[in-house]
Amino acid sequence: MADHNFSIEFFPPKTAEGAEKLRVTRAKLSELHPKYFSVTFGAGGTTQQGTLDTVLEILAAGEDAAPHLSCVGGTRESIRGILQQYKSHGIKRLVALRGDLPSGYGAAGEFRYANELVEFIRAETGDWFHIEVAAYPEVHPQAKSPQADFDAFVRKVNAGANAAITQYFYNADAYFQFVDAAQKAGVTVPIVAGIMPIINTTQLMRFSDMCGAEIPRWVRLKLSSFGDDSASIKAFGLDVVTALCERLLAGGAPGLHFYSMNQVAATTAIWQRLVK
Numbered sequence: 001m002a003d004h005n006f007s008i009e010f011f012p013p014k015t016a017e018g019a020e021k022l023r024v025t026r027a028k029l030s031e032l033h034p035k036y037f038s039v040t041f042g043a044g045g046t047t048q049q050g051t052l053d054t055v056l057e058i059l060a061a062g063e064d065a066a067p068h069l070s071c072v073g074g075t076r077e078s079i080r081g082i083l084q085q086y087k088s089h090g091i092k093r094l095v096a097l098r099g100d101l102p103s104g105y106g107a108a109g110e111f112r113y114a115n116e117l118v119e120f121i122r123a124e125t126g127d128w129f130h131i132e133v134a135a136y137p138e139v140h141p142q143a144k145s146p147q148a149d150f151d152a153f154v155r156k157v158n159a160g161a162n163a164a165i166t167q168y169f170y171n172a173d174a175y176f177q178f179v180d181a182a183q184k185a186g187v188t189v190p191i192v193a194g195i196m197p198i199i200n201t202t203q204l205m206r207f208s209d210m211c212g213a214e215i216p217r218w219v220r221l222k223l224s225s226f227g228d229d230s231a232s233i234k235a236f237g238l239d240v241v242t243a244l245c246e247r248l249l250a251g252g253a254p255g256l257h258f259y260s261m262n263q264v265a266a267t268t269a270i271w272q273r274l275v276k
């Protein structure tokens with residue numbers, strides 16, 4: 001386990017109460033000794049300050065942290081400013097994304113795709129940042145075709161990424177096939193599997209529809225059959241996701257990135273089962 005890349009993702013809290021809760025969550029999750037925590041970034045810069053504040057708190061607590069940075073809606077000047085700010089705080093890791101514009105948001109900005117952001121970061125800051133990019137084993141929902149999406153992934157890596165983190169998925173074969181194809185295409189950077197613990201059925205269904213993650217029929221039907229029985233949902237989710245993680249690690253996944261949803265219990269429960 002210690003050889004793998006384990007990381008945990010948070011979203012920046014919106015209120016003082018949320019920030020206090022996240023402090024407690026982070027302290028508890030630190031006991032699992034992840035390699036780093038990452039903090040998401042609202043497209044169009046909507047959570048920029050919250051992302052930075054959360055990252056700085058994590059760094060001040062002695063843990064490594066990576067802000068996400070999405071470029072859609074941004075300009076070269078605004079992204080340059082953020083990079084300089086991150087650098088001045090000694091931040092060394094970034095998760096670089098295109099992002100999605102909130103509906104009703106006007107201009108698309110000066111960057112169209114994540115590969116342009118990665119190129120820009122390298123041109124502006126050389127090797128200062130360790131850059132992670134997103135990967136989609138089940139294909140990004142806006143992709144023209146699976147092949148076009150895959151080609152875009154390879155382009156993004158070749159623009160200077162050090163590693164990739166996948167969108168979450170529950171079909172291990174999609175991940176293995178993707179990694180295999182990436183290796184055949186000359187990609188040598190680690191492709192860490194993104195893991196979404198199952199905590200809440202409605203939320204999971206909504207997210208998965210939006211981001212193009214498939215919930216296998218048997219998992220969906222079982223979750224639906226539990227209705228509001230949260231204990232059964234969590235217990236079943238723990239079994240399903242732990243089995244997925246075990247399969248991924250046994251099949252050579254270089255690490256796991258947990259979408260913690262700012263919650264302690266689910267990530268911890270999976271983790272503890274994995275280290276047993």
Ligand code: FAD
Nearest residue numbers: 040041043068097098099113114134140142143149152167
């Ligand atoms: P890209 O790699 O640019 O791909 C976007 C789409 O464009 C794909 O369909 C791709 O096939 C297509 N494409 C790429 N290049 C080209 C090209 N040259 N020509 C034509 N089509 C092309 N969102 C946030 O807002 N904030 C976050 O903090 C955040 N964190 C994330 C973390 C992870 C690990 C993951 C997996 C996703 C995250 N997202 C986040 C969501 C992400 O921003 C969305 O999935 C977004 O739609 C795509 O971002 P990307 O960086 O993968 O884009």
